[in-house]
Amino acid sequence: MQTANSVGLVTPRIERFEEPFVLASGDVLPGYELIVETYGTLNNAGNNAVLICHALSGNHHAAGRHSAEDRKPGWWDNLIGPGKPIDTNRFFVVSLNNLGGCDGSTGPNNINPASGSQWGPDFPEVVVEDWVNSQRALANRLGITRWAVVIGGSLGGMQALHWAVHYPDEVANCAVLAAAPRLTAQNIAFNEIARHAITSDPEWFDGYYGRQKKAPVRGLALARMVGHLTYMSAEGMTDKFGRERRHVDENHDDQVFEVESYLRHQGAQFSTRFDANTYLLMTRALDNFDIAADTDGDLCSALAPIRARMLIVSFSSDWRFSPSRSREMVDALINTGKTVSYAEIETDGGHDAFLLNDTQYLELMRAWLNRVQLDAL
Amino acid sequence: MQTANSVGLVTPRIERFEEPFVLASGDVLPGYELIVETYGTLNNAGNNAVLICHALSGNHHAAGRHSAEDRKPGWWDNLIGPGKPIDTNRFFVVSLNNLGGCDGSTGPNNINPASGSQWGPDFPEVVVEDWVNSQRALANRLGITRWAVVIGGSLGGMQALHWAVHYPDEVANCAVLAAAPRLTAQNIAFNEIARHAITSDPEWFDGYYGRQKKAPVRGLALARMVGHLTYMSAEGMTDKFGRERRHVDENHDDQVFEVESYLRHQGAQFSTRFDANTYLLMTRALDNFDIAADTDGDLCSALAPIRARMLIVSFSSDWRFSPSRSREMVDALINTGKTVSYAEIETDGGHDAFLLNDTQYLELMRAWLNRVQLDAL
Numbered sequence: 001m002q003t004a005n006s007v008g009l010v011t012p013r014i015e016r017f018e019e020p021f022v023l024a025s026g027d028v029l030p031g032y033e034l035i036v037e038t039y040g041t042l043n044n045a046g047n048n049a050v051l052i053c054h055a056l057s058g059n060h061h062a063a064g065r066h067s068a069e070d071r072k073p074g075w076w077d078n079l080i081g082p083g084k085p086i087d088t089n090r091f092f093v094v095s096l097n098n099l100g101g102c103d104g105s106t107g108p109n110n111i112n113p114a115s116g117s118q119w120g121p122d123f124p125e126v127v128v129e130d131w132v133n134s135q136r137a138l139a140n141r142l143g144i145t146r147w148a149v150v151i152g153g154s155l156g157g158m159q160a161l162h163w164a165v166h167y168p169d170e171v172a173n174c175a176v177l178a179a180a181p182r183l184t185a186q187n188i189a190f191n192e193i194a195r196h197a198i199t200s201d202p203e204w205f206d207g208y209y210g211r212q213k214k215a216p217v218r219g220l221a222l223a224r225m226v227g228h229l230t231y232m233s234a235e236g237m238t239d240k241f242g243r244e245r246r247h248v249d250e251n252h253d254d255q256v257f258e259v260e261s262y263l264r265h266q267g268a269q270f271s272t273r274f275d276a277n278t279y280l281l282m283t284r285a286l287d288n289f290d291i292a293a294d295t296d297g298d299l300c301s302a303l304a305p306i307r308a309r310m311l312i313v314s315f316s317s318d319w320r321f322s323p324s325r326s327r328e329m330v331d332a333l334i335n336t337g338k339t340v341s342y343a344e345i346e347t348d349g350g351h352d353a354f355l356l357n358d359t360q361y362l363e364l365m366r367a368w369l370n371r372v373q374l375d376a377l
Numbered sequence: 378m379q380t381a382n383s384v385g386l387v388t389p390r391i392e393r394f395e396e397p398f399v400l401a402s403g404d405v406l407p408g409y410e411l412i413v414e415t416y417g418t419l420n421n422a423g424n425n426a427v428l429i430c431h432a433l434s435g436n437h438h439a440a441g442r443h444s445a446e447d448r449k450p451g452w453w454d455n456l457i458g459p460g461k462p463i464d465t466n467r468f469f470v471v472s473l474n475n476l477g478g479c480d481g482s483t484g485p486n487n488i489n490p491a492s493g494s495q496w497g498p499d500f501p502e503v504v505v506e507d508w509v510n511s512q513r514a515l516a517n518r519l520g521i522t523r524w525a526v527v528i529g530g531s532l533g534g535m536q537a538l539h540w541a542v543h544y545p546d547e548v549a550n551c552a553v554l555a556a557a558p559r560l561t562a563q564n565i566a567f568n569e570i571a572r573h574a575i576t577s578d579p580e581w582f583d584g585y586y587g588r589q590k591k592a593p594v595r596g597l598a599l600a601r602m603v604g605h606l607t608y609m610s611a612e613g614m615t616d617k618f619g620r621e622r623r624h625v626d627e628n629h630d631d632q633v634f635e636v637e638s639y640l641r642h643q644g645a646q647f648s649t650r651f652d653a654n655t656y657l658l659m660t661r662a663l664d665n666f667d668i669a670a671d672t673d674g675d676l677c678s679a680l681a682p683i684r685a686r687m688l689i690v691s692f693s694s695d696w697r698f699s700p701s702r703s704r705e706m707v708d709a710l711i712n713t714g715k716t717v718s719y720a721e722i723e724t725d726g727g728h729d730a731f732l733l734n735d736t737q738y739l740e741l742m743r744a745w746l747n748r749v750q751l752d753a754l
Contacts, residue, residue: 185614185636189606192637196602196644200595202579218577225573226603229566237562243667257664259562260569267573287634290620319696 005082007039010064027124035104036096040088049144052095053152053159056282059103062095085365099134100126102275121207128289132162153177153354158289168307175311178354180325182290191283194223198276220276221267228266233317233350299332310340311368315353382459384416387441404501412481413473417465426521429472430529430536433659436480439472462742476511477503479652498584505666509539523547530554530731535666545684552688555731557702559667568660571600575653597653598644605643610694610727676709687717688745692730
């Protein structure tokens, strides 16, 4: 098992990029800021850096605490820290909030310098490629010419995969967890329902809710409920909630099932911390991702440029991005002669399992990361 | 394959029951109406009647057309008609809209005689047991003392199962399609999201939207989108939609995925024809159903009273009520020495497959129904 060591108190910082940034859409962002946390120390050779790519609702705060009073540590604290699988005694870990986010990097909540008012729904479309390019600018700023490891789960895994394919000389090792080479119609449909929940909220105001000092909190809560439900497995939910009921104080129900109460709470909580325009932007980036878009859907050709040592991990009960989607990537990597390890973790944690404490998973990550050779970079 | 014969033009009629009706909750409904369609002729022995139990959003209009101009026939027209599996040359088919519905039977849209205003959210809670009891009153009215067949899919299958368990002498044959002995936490969670979509719509007005001449159409559309998505299989959606995009005229999107456009259309259409209070009532009946509630969850004990010849059918790609849920019932029926046939239909039609044209499915139904012995009743 992991040791309980933490990176301790951490402070995010802003990295400002003044140069205009050309997005994949052709739109140009007139400079931008990324909010960043780092853990550990970059070595003199500059070859021990690990890039953490976050998923849909993640951010830069991956490990440690911002203050001693923080109830919870960063979202990947079980993986990142001294003596943990992503060992900060050995690695220099870089974690950022992606462009278009709502946790400190430039996004829809910021002021559009051209108009002087909030971007809101006019924030340009951002895709995985743009995130990778902005992460690359950050690497350059930090003096990192080649990542020891690029790693991410779900949408984060898609960024890691894009890195390995498009910048093969800049990624030594790449871990793609709970991801897929592209979304299925069912995946897209769940995202569409989430978006529809937001945009059909009367306080959506075509995305200009900020100007009205409002927010589509009900729609966003619903969107999160749908999302959260799909991140859990049916088995996991049965174990956690079963058909238990609990009393609530709400106006129209005397008693609800445990699972109802849980989902309502999750949705309500999320809707107060996350921005609706960012949620739309992130889900669209997910829908639009297709690593084989440039190779007519041929995954072998798409992955051919990869030079990184690859790790693909899937989770048995993940029905959002099922193990078969990971095996598509593994097959293509094997067929093109890449160095690839694959594990399907037996768990009832569902899609969210990449965030959870599962001994087999953490030990697998530790073993694979221990074999990252820093001298060989 | 089925012949194309139709029951032709059909006319629903209202059956009014004046006696107060005691519901499982203890609430009393002061009389009620059921809207009913029948196809075929009740024979002199009164032993050729088939009861059709509808699912969440179904109604009494199961076969034929109400007018020559009707674009679509009743919802189970592929199964019901002269020469079809439920052969109206042989059977007298009874189909009704359940109590609490919004298609003509007494429900939330009707006037509460006690108050003189619309029931709305004050319509009493209705459970599967209540539906079966009201269907029993209807049978009595029609002179049917024992059903040749009680049949239903999904929530309709649960009614059929309740019939077979609680009125074993009144059901000769019972077909339970795409159903489960009770819902899982995941099932309940999907229903809860649907309900939450409705009740968080500002035009919900605590269920009294009728008084405001409004309706929570956006919430109801969303609820249906969630539901509809879970009735399809991932494979079926991939085949039907893939990642194709289409242009739309809407304000904020130039292009959407086919699947988005489809779901929006389904949701919008449903929200104009269905009542939100009924949707809540129906999903709650689904959540509350548990055939083994009285036997401490012991399914064998629960199903022990059954005397009917049973058919259980599941569909390989149904992830809402997966084949394993059907097998729970089959195992319990075998363990208690019942006459049971079981088939898992290989299809990518998902949960909705019980409504679809699948040759293997229709032939199975025909074969099982052909062996219904009317003389032996």
